[in-house]
Amino acid sequence: MKTRQDLDAIFHPKTLAVVGAPQERPLGWPGIFGCIRDFGYAGRLYPINPRVTHVEGLKAYPDLVSVPEPIDLVIMSVPAAAVPAALLDCVASGNKNVHIFTAGFNETGEKQDLELHRQILEIARKGGLRVIGPNCMGVYNPKERLTTWVNPSKKDGPVAFVSQSGGHAQDFTGFASGLGIHFSKVVSYGNALTLDSTDFLEYLAGDPDTKIITMYLEGVKDGRKLLDVVRRINKTKPVIILKAGLTEAGTRAVASHTGSMAGGEHIWNAFFKMSGAVRAYSVEDMAHVALAFRHLNTTGGTRVAVIGHGGGIAVAAADACSNAGLTMPPFSAEMQRQLRSFIPSSGNMIRNPVDAIPIFVDTGNIRHMLDLASSQQNIDMFIVSLSLDWIFDVDGGAHITRIAEYLANHARDYLHGKPLVVTWRTYRDDPRVPELGMKIEKLLLNSGIPVYRGIEPATRVLARWARYHRFVRERHSTQASIPEELPCPASPQPAHSGL
């Protein structure tokens, strides 16, 4: 039923119908129909509204049966009570791909809403409908100029996002776009009436535009299938998952939000361990992890050198590396001897972490430092840590910009192919410094260098990124030791079960 062709039609619709397209835009909100038009959707768009003849200049139809051609994706934006009839119209017209935007079904827990949910489930099953939702934002595909929300990025890229939350679909894609991460396909699927995360995942596995998959999950219906699919895909396309609702309060909130069963923490711990999926802990964190996968090649290890200035910060960097699961080997005596040729020992730390203002006095010293450190056998990757407040005082920003330009355009020539990320921070109560920080952040991101605000998030990202590569490497080289069929963390339950 959920074939590749069906989901192709959903993600690349040549024809769209919006059931409940209003004649006028409500105050301050373009509505779904308005968002689709504003974004510049290039296919044929049909407003469905029996009370008007035209919507925003387009001929309106009273129902789907009256529309002169098949509809690849029907979007429903009518009150919950009107959804069953609209679904029957889908069945009658033979249009089986439906996104139900409307909320007010099983997630409210109210008796009449649960009954309505039962009704639409029955209609969908009998009619063979493929339903995204209800209670969700549906599809965002920048290549097709398709969206249901205001002003997402028009750029497309190699990352897909499968989100049970509509808010997160908007927030995550917005935040990620700011980091230069753009999307192949995004789907917000809410209460998962018929189509669930695993259906989208299987589709994205074969999608040539998608190289990295991100997911926000509240519940999942078929845990075994999720494990199988993720294990398969994760070998070639990293799957990054933010799983919510793993606490008592979170479980209750998940039920209120998408009517889902969240599942227990220990089951999901096992899932991550067995599947090799990369675990994310917040919207921001998921984008930070995706950023590393977007720009960095594979790595052979977890040994990091931190090069920065500020002694307390260097100590914090060392603690952060250890806590994250990275190691921070001390530089060899010979390496330290070479560093002392241009860094005085007094007032500077040169053993790794490096805390040394002299390095940042000119770009030649940065080059020298990176060149020496990257030739060490016991270092796999680099964090350059910039304390903007201190360098800002030199000349109000020009020197920092010069350093950032050097790191963006030249530093990689001296890294022997080892990955580099940059972190910055400001503590001063002066808006000029974070403004400068955001400017150099863009500059570095545009050249493909991941940037994080503070060392701690950088270490947490790098540790998971390195662990993923180890997992994939070990899975491929030692298949015998890991059975092809891992035990399933939990059997699928009839409806809205936990994993």
Added chain:
Amino acid sequence: MKTRQDLDAIFHPKTLAVVGAPQERPLGWPGIFGCIRDFGYAGRLYPINPRVTHVEGLKAYPDLVSVPEPIDLVIMSVPAAAVPAALLDCVASGNKNVHIFTAGFNETGEKQDLELHRQILEIARKGGLRVIGPNCMGVYNPKERLTTWVNPSKKDGPVAFVSQSGGHAQDFTGFASGLGIHFSKVVSYGNALTLDSTDFLEYLAGDPDTKIITMYLEGVKDGRKLLDVVRRINKTKPVIILKAGLTEAGTRAVASHTGSMAGGEHIWNAFFKMSGAVRAYSVEDMAHVALAFRHLNTTGGTRVAVIGHGGGIAVAAADACSNAGLTMPPFSAEMQRQLRSFIPSSGNMIRNPVDAIPIFVDTGNIRHMLDLASSQQNIDMFIVSLSLDWIFDVDGGAHITRIAEYLANHARDYLHGKPLVVTWRTYRDDPRVPELGMKIEKLLLNSGIPVYRGIEPATRVLARWARYHRFVRERHSTQASIPEELPCPASPQPAHSGL
């Protein structure tokens, strides 16, 4: 030796001498002498420099013995090799309070530096000197217009900071100032030659200007004393401690930074448990914790209501509360019935967490919501969570500002005395939104409402703030069950031992 009067003189010096005050300011850096002058120090300032007659218009003296009056605090900014002679000059002139800014002693681990360290320790002990440092920034006291770094806040306030790191002294006070937290006294004491954290702590215990004490520790010489002092002070003045170097790499970094022994994680866990000190995990986190103590009164419990909009965010809030150790009781059926009178159940979550855009449509609804929720017996505190991106679209910022002004000026009239914090977030790649966020943040902070960027940090802060109050309450009410003399986590070791 370290009497209250001595430390009073150090923190409130009527006379200062800077040994090694240069005739000219080095490029781009005013130096310690320049910082003291620029900040407007009001006492009598003596440059000590045998090679010049005047420094920045002030008569220079060749040595301390030549200065015509006693010096409350001598600040040394000479090369490490010149420090022993300068210390002997302190002894000869009877000036016993010394801040050694200079680095290059036991922290480098180099043989000649360790020997130099041994020398200055001997001079200090024999001469009865009270030494802050070496390798540190010394004293910042805004009331006395005393600082050694560039441009700190001129405002004073009730928070003290005892910091082993000079960088953190600058970074933490700068960051905290941005949150409206100002300082009574700050001391950066580096390698702790004679004066250690516990000496400052004892002084601050009796300091009428200090109500909250923050600390950054790498090592401590006398663990038993620290425990005793913190336990005693913490009853009336919360002691918030950021302890660094608890990992293998961190321990090594601490040795390189201030020549300290960091001590083991399990010992420090016991220390926090027994002392009731509030644990902080980063510079930013310590400021966030201090912010809660600065503005919020005591609390009777840990039960929180989160009122915001965005379903995924509401789920994240629930998980964050549980993970932090707060509880999030569901609202009663009667309370939910009352909420439904102005919040439709479809598309909104009203059980706690609350995810409901209608609340933020006008301030009357916010009032209604807070009034209802704060009258619930099972709620102790509130987090109002604002997603700026969504409200921004209404009118580009005016509505958000109206909400923030209402929360700042009126919301507390409807809280039945229960604490409120506000969180905000933006994910959009549009600089206008964070600018607006920072504007409303100042507005709320100025009216005494703690503000955090994101719910997760807010929950972590509130949990520790509530735990502190429970600890103090239980210590006072059940003294019999907690022995006055707790076992010491570790015996003091001869020199630079761990706790």
